[in-house]
Amino acid sequence: MHLTGLDLLFWAAGFLENLGLLFVLWYRRRAKGFPFFTALITLVVIKTIVLYFVLHYGTKDWYFYTYWSLTVLDTALQLCVVYEIASRVFKPLDVWAEDVRASYAWLLGLSLCIAFGLTWLASPPARTWMQAFATRGNLFAAALQSELFVAMMALSIDARLPWKTHVAKIAQGLGAYSLLAVLIETGHSYFGVGRQLPAFLILSHVRMAAYLVCVNYWMINLWRDERPARIMTPEMREKMFTLQTLVEYDLQDLRSRKKL
């Protein structure tokens, strides 16, 4: 496979920036709070290294299967990140908020149906069934993710559930990227895939540039601290603890009554 200077530049920049983001996640101790997001970025770094060596020392078939296997894993991890964000927003007290559970399940079902519908409508001009499957799969994943991010945003604002700064920044980056990915995958489904196609190359470069913007956005925002909490006096802490105990008892009572 022939790579142009621009391809190599994007590849190197992507690799270095992902390493930088991993450094921020570990050094600023964000990794513990976002294990799936950290795993996703780690996978992207590993994917770049593995594909580099397979490209230089392996066969064309090896590259093809390695690329698509890692892409499937990448997509699965992206969906795990969606879950991670949802659980941060909709589980304020480590339990799914009672009032949003049904709406979230309903929106998830609707998102799956729409994503399936769009994938079914696509007819990518592919040479092999594997290419067609992969193109449709990417379109499905991008459509589903963008829907889920918008649904989460709408549902949380409607239910008045607040977003913590870091969760919001990860979601904004991934949401914007997946919406752009829908357009890119539409282009792939329309024009076809293959490095011999100029449209494919342009779309790939647009995707890489958008990803680099996202990584920079995450690096800057995850490096910054969230709004600092004030220190409570022992007396305040005691009063707050009493109040919290009463309210938690109320919440448990309310939940058990709803289960009856």
Added chain:
Amino acid sequence: MNTHNVYFLIAIGIFVGALLLVAGYYYFQSRRRSSPANWEDLFAKLTWIDRNNIAEVALNLVDESGQPKAADDAGSMEPSQIWKLIGGLEGLEILERNSDVLIDLAFYVQQWYPEALAIAERLRLDARELKWHVARLKGAAQKGNLQVSFPFYAQRAVVSYYRMTRRLLSLYEAGNLSMLADLQRAL
């Protein structure tokens, strides 16, 4: 371009357009809601209501701690009296709007004191309960059954609001916050 591709591109256009519209609508709504930069701006969003009337209606059904009353005369208030004290459906709509402000006031504290999360969450659920009762009444009004449903749902909506105000005051009291006096006057 074949017909299948045309359908596909139209579907994608509608899909992306709809997502952008929904995202834009909620983004601006959240900006509008969170726009008050300080506590005074948030507080100013509260609509004045007679707290004595609210307490009178609520305390007919629950005690001061918000627990259901065991006495025989609990829930004995006349529907016409409830209607007059809370100002009918318009009064309940004000409670509904105020409940959103009460949540914002609780989350304002929670931004600095993460320990207040449980209270803020409880207030949010109370507000959902209040809205549920008001929605039942609006539905009954459309069907012409308001007179029958009003005492039951309205009094429960007022109880939810009353509990919210007590919880918010306790939160500000526990936090020893300087804004407590203003809040006590308003609630």
